[in-house]
Amino acid sequence: MKNNRRHFLQSAAAVTGGALLAGIAGSKEAQAAVQSGNLPPDVPSWMKKLGTGVEAAPYGEPVKYERDVIRRNVPFLTATTESSVSFTPLQDLDGVITPNGLCFVRDHGGTPVVDPVQHRLMIHGLVERPMVYSMVDLMRFPTESRIYFTECAANGGMDWRGAQMQGVQFSHGMVHCCEWTGVKLSTLMNETGVSPKAKWMLAEGADAAAMTRSIPIEKAADDVLVAWSQNGERLRAENGYPLRLVVPGWQANTSVKWLRRLKFGEEPWETREETSKYTELMADGKALQFTWAMLAKSVITRPCPEKPLAGKGFCEVSGLAWSGLGKVKRVDVSFDGGANWAPASLQEPVLTKSLTRFRIPWEWNGQLAYLQSRVIDETGYIQPTIVEMRKAWGSNAVYHKNAIYTWRVNQNGTVDSVEVN
Template identity: 65%
Template structure:
């Protein structure tokens, strides 16, 4: 811990880069009041002079009205209708690793169904000994688990395969969130129905208008998949799958079926009409990869970014960001301020969990010169986040999914931040 008498700490606290409190204290009471705000010291602010609303005025609770801009946003031109579209998490406004339930990005294929949990059922059938239908009450009687994991759409960043396009981190990387999920392990339910020896895959189906379905290997189902009914300590929000969804840690978001109603056990993946179209990766030779389930290591700097410029001028700042990997834990994040010529190791902020967002930070003493900010993550499997040039050598320019390359923000001398792409 830094001592209160540490010279470096004193220099930090007295630096003009901190602005606010230092400037007011240095200017004197008269100058502070001249700013036209009667709520500033030494005055008693107006909110201390009257009683506020009572304890039941807002039974559920809402964010402060002063945080009204911390919301999900969509891109109107991205899809034809909102019922089959996506919105984005405001990563630049968040701290820690838990994404509030109301800010988790949404991806729908047929809009959000309004499901009565009393009438909702989960069917498990196919290559099983005892096909069963579970009510929500049935499911909640099984032993429960809680896990913190990220969930990411494989198209996150996909609009930038051919070049920088989106004007902020919310739109370049906002198809990811991280929550605490609670439910029953799928392996527990599969043990209840008895899986036949010939089984190798499951088909999961949602209760939305699209009847969204995905094939998932049985090995993953028996490993760490959770059939979830709660998110961040409360029942899952409707847009995130109420009353029941799959959580498939570290894998493509589209296999995390929302509004889960059916699981069919089989001996091969489904390629006929019973499964909706899979997400595939178009390769340079015209072939397409499928079943590219794992979301590989990725990272992005969330401050500074286009939405969070260096608006206080020269001085001290902290570079902050997030990293994640579907292979496991983030082991290291390096940061470059010169477009990848030189790198420094960032500090990882605990907790560092498997298949979970990890916060990183690095001090920056900015002298006003232009910067090219990049972050590069490595996980405990040995995977290192690639450059866009390295990714294109393997995948080409025509893909949409799994763009996890190193991202670049350009900081201009005026402190504004732009999205750029350098090889």
């Protein structure tokens, strides 16, 4: 179990019932299955006794066999786990919706557990009617439910200087996609009478970092939600309970969690999180600021280092694509490192600023292959190559790395993260 790759390979071998790759002998799990008395023609043991009662799990959990499907962090990345990130296990997920317990978490001062009865949202500054709202107050407003992806600006940042992360969970796992329910921010702006002089809004969280970001008024009035539900249930503490901002398509850091205050003003606040952080240092020493939108990105999630190929022959290649500027228009897949491309099929419905699942069939002949995906969004933006990105950005940048990603499929079916020319 310690060697993860071996474990996955063994599982894969067990599933394919003996199509063993690279000389791996039958795993313990595979042998145990054969000797279990649960395979045909024997009747499985779970059919010969009663299961548990309906009250056994009043709030259900995944079955024990799915215990590997969890968020993980990268210990060397940050000084503490309170100001850190844990990654979504994209390799284990189907479709586009991220289960609440698996949504990546980026905290700057730990996860507070906020009592919803004692939580308030204050709206003030350049407004006619400064107001304080309880959760009960907020839930009386007209509501809306929308599916949006949320991506940390630093997603992929560990690979800026070269392939470093052997696994799609770490290379791309700072993204999740949920159905959010709440009141539109524009409703609250109208309710408090935001002044025509207001050009910016400061959003502040109730965590130990008192996270603050400035958001321009046009975006605030457009599609931003003040949300209390995520995939049909109340937010998880680590995703902002009881209230958070959802700023569709923009750096996740602007979707302030544990939202406690919105202040309207004429200028941006130039907070630490929009000057010393979340800015892009270019090769010439100048930095770009207010680079909010997460531009189009895609990645193949199957196969990937965590999900090697089980054998020659048919393989459905599948992955995720998204754009902070709108809808995914097309995803192309290459099996030869970018020399030739073929369009993948997109799972309907394709929603704006949402994850989109793509799939393409592949016949693997057992030879070395370099798999890539490339997304084009509805604005015409084409996902760049890493070579193109470095030309424009140098390698001092941290955020917004959305380059085409390469998986090398080795002849034994294992998969490595590499960069190609």
